[in-house]
Amino acid sequence: MPEPIDPSLQISPQPTLNPSSYTVQLRGVTKIYPKTKFGLVDVNLRLKQGSFLFVTGPSGAGKTTLMKLIYGAERPDHGEVLVAGNSVGVLRGNRLSHLRRQLGVVFQDYKLIPRWTISENIAFVLKSQGVPRDEIERRLRPTLKLVGLQKRAECFPDQLSGGEQQRASIARAIVGSPKLLLADEPTGNLDQENALQVLSILTKLNNLGITVVITTHDMHLIQVAQAPVARIYNGRLHMVNAEQAASERV
Amino acid sequence: MPEPIDPSLQISPQPTLNPSSYTVQLRGVTKIYPKTKFGLVDVNLRLKQGSFLFVTGPSGAGKTTLMKLIYGAERPDHGEVLVAGNSVGVLRGNRLSHLRRQLGVVFQDYKLIPRWTISENIAFVLKSQGVPRDEIERRLRPTLKLVGLQKRAECFPDQLSGGEQQRASIARAIVGSPKLLLADEPTGNLDQENALQVLSILTKLNNLGITVVITTHDMHLIQVAQAPVARIYNGRLHMVNAEQAASERV
């Protein structure tokens, strides 16, 4: 296991003194899906507030599973997942909902609601937090503009191209100003120009202190970003530095 | 508009003497979506049986629209789309169904049926053509193996990773031995190794005489394949040669 590259990022099995100083912390997490016997094995990961991490690895390695564990859509078989000091695996009901409101997630399959327009899809995140209507209006436009969808606000998801849907999903993830942003393959359906645009948005958010985790297959993106890279292979997490990752065939 | 690169491939506005010798032929096709006023404008394209074409262009350019026009999910506002000599825009009902059975399509959003297992999803294409059960069994295994999903046959789509779903969609497109294969962004969620694997499958099918059209944002793939490239920009189709495409930021 390589040494941690960034002071804000550590991978270690031993417990820490002040766990809540980390935004995300996985301690010996194992999650194996019963049906396929695949998943993650003994993953340890610590992300300080404001860190930026790429996660890469071949198809079916377990990247999405890692994301799901962090936003609480799957629960670990063993070990503990802490987000902002809360053990996600045991949170339920309203407390889980409240935690999720501090997260922004770009899902690999977008998960836009087909019967809602793009602006309704994005506004819903704010609505469910009880943000007043005028405040929602104020935040919606700039976010749509950021991802280049200002002209698609009133379209339904099936009236958008694949890449536009992906950008809508990114807009939804960032509109609530989350403390932690999880982006699962956010540029898979984007051309390079749009992909770099998205990367620069995420970098800007990171500079504002938001913790960002991105999974990607796009080596070019990793090369450009020069950020720390974790590689999942056969369910195990390894750290690689950015250059090494880019030169490998991940 | 650049000159045609390959003898099997031509872009020309003038009518031909023997239209049915082309697998796909678009003549002055315009398709503008009323809601967004985007789409395709005056597209001309001819593909001989056995040709191989990459289609590229920025997000929202109209690549998927081109595919939809060819497999008859959208009808052109003007012009004519001919597939194997049939005007797709006017086919309806059973005649359209019969034409579609000769096509294999990898949809950008996979379009797997959530309540069916992967093998049911793939076998359905054969079932709906009345292929006997034992013949279906015989064809299913090798196809799953080809895309590396032999162990996921009995899983439901939501039990697969994004890339695995994409490969399942590819398997469904090729299992019926189509005459024409349309693959819309078939490697967006695949790592480079899997992407190249898919490319080699499609190339092999092409060598068997199957006409293949692939849309992609992956420059690396285009570089490797050395096949003709069409670029859609602002709803118009332009031909570029492979090297030029790869060096551009498409």
Added chain:
Amino acid sequence: MLKIWRTKLGYLGQETWRGLRRGGWMNWAAISTVTVLLFLFGISLQTSWQVSGLLNQLGSQLEVSVYLEPGLSGQVMRPTVLQFPEVASVEVIEKDEAWKSLLQDLGQTDIEGATEGLGQNPLVDELKVNARSAAQVPQLAQKLARVRGVDGVEYLDEALKNLIEINRGFSRLSIVVIGLLTLTAIAVITTTIRLIVISRHQEIEVMQLVGATKMWIYLPFILQGVTFGIIGAAISWGFLSGIRQFIYRLLTDQPNFLKVVSDGLRLSNSQLILLPLILLGFGSLVGLVGSLFAVRRFALR
């Protein structure tokens, strides 16, 4: 060719079965609504049968009293009256008998004395005539009144007419109600199948895109609709039989006053066979029409 057909039929059966199996809750929505509606229909049909049965039963108990002219013998007139086709039976009440029982009712035992006091037996011979059916009583009475030797005719005119009126009104009402119920049943099954179709629109779209014909896609839905109808018919028939048995038992516990009613409520053997068949036919028809409506909009595009 045969093999392909067998494969296709197999597919259809399998798909219908799979649709039912995976439908889960949806099936129960459909089946329960069809059951409710067939149950109502069955009750309505059965009640209409029972009411006409009851009316006939009551009607056959209604008799026409025929008073003969003084001096004429009931026994002599009896064959004449029996010749009318509407007549089921005739009972002769001779004036001496009638007089005796009248006097007895009045507490008088000295019959000869009383008769002498009045000069003679003031009564006449009477025929009690039963008609074959309630509806024929009024005409029969008119005919009998015109017979020579008949002095007067009496029957429960008003009551009978009203019963017949009510029966006619009920028949009309039940036709209206059954018509409305049929429409409702079709609407409900259409809605249910359409719900299922809509909830699978994704699947259907994909099927069309990979080249399945409309027939191939929609036939399982239609078969599913028919299956709903058949299951609904079976369940509602079960309910109906159960309730009928329950009412019979309730009535047979009652003293013989209700014998007439109880007999009137009993269904004939042919009705007992007809009821499930009608329910089955109606159920599958409703299922068929409902599911055809449900898929029509999609299938005809």
Added chain:
Amino acid sequence: MLKIWRTKLGYLGQETWRGLRRGGWMNWAAISTVTVLLFLFGISLQTSWQVSGLLNQLGSQLEVSVYLEPGLSGQVMRPTVLQFPEVASVEVIEKDEAWKSLLQDLGQTDIEGATEGLGQNPLVDELKVNARSAAQVPQLAQKLARVRGVDGVEYLDEALKNLIEINRGFSRLSIVVIGLLTLTAIAVITTTIRLIVISRHQEIEVMQLVGATKMWIYLPFILQGVTFGIIGAAISWGFLSGIRQFIYRLLTDQPNFLKVVSDGLRLSNSQLILLPLILLGFGSLVGLVGSLFAVRRFALR
């Protein structure tokens, strides 16, 4: 804080309305089933009211015939009988009157001659006593029989007892039927709302993933269920009123034979007000319980 609450309530109303508006066909499935079930419930309730009304009406027409001992005057006994609390009214039929009409019935005109022939008027004075309600008639008859000076008491014993029995049986049956219907109604609305929930499971999953609370997600569904109940109640009340009017009209066209029946079927004013309120309450309760059941499984996870 107030602003947030207003926003939240606005959201709920908006979502419920949006759910109804976008639900399209699904709404009609739910509303039509609720309507059918409330309609049945209403018919059952109304019929039970009407049957008791009818029985009271019929019962109050049933009279007890009290035959006095020979020589006792009906007019003298009348006040004694009127003292019984069960008695509504008393009619005196004097023996001379009765004898006259009897002889007239027999076609005899020479009344003095006939009386002399029998030695004396063979009849006694009679009181026709009406009870306040049908159920009280049997006891009343027993009490009257024990009064001094009363020779005998007669009433339609059998018939009345049976009517009361039937009424009791009907009450029990209607409780069972209404219970079953309630369960069915809840099951149907649960199914419908669950269908809607299932058809939106994708949306719901996404909502949960972006941090919406269960309350936030499921309250619109519950409000939707209640709305279904209310709309169903309104429609079924309309149907019931219409059918009631139709039957009244049918009966008032009939000759006065059916006056009793028609009066019995009429609902009292308080019942006319109660009916829509009960339907509304029952409808929204069914909607509430049904939708709670429908979301429980999902919401409690």
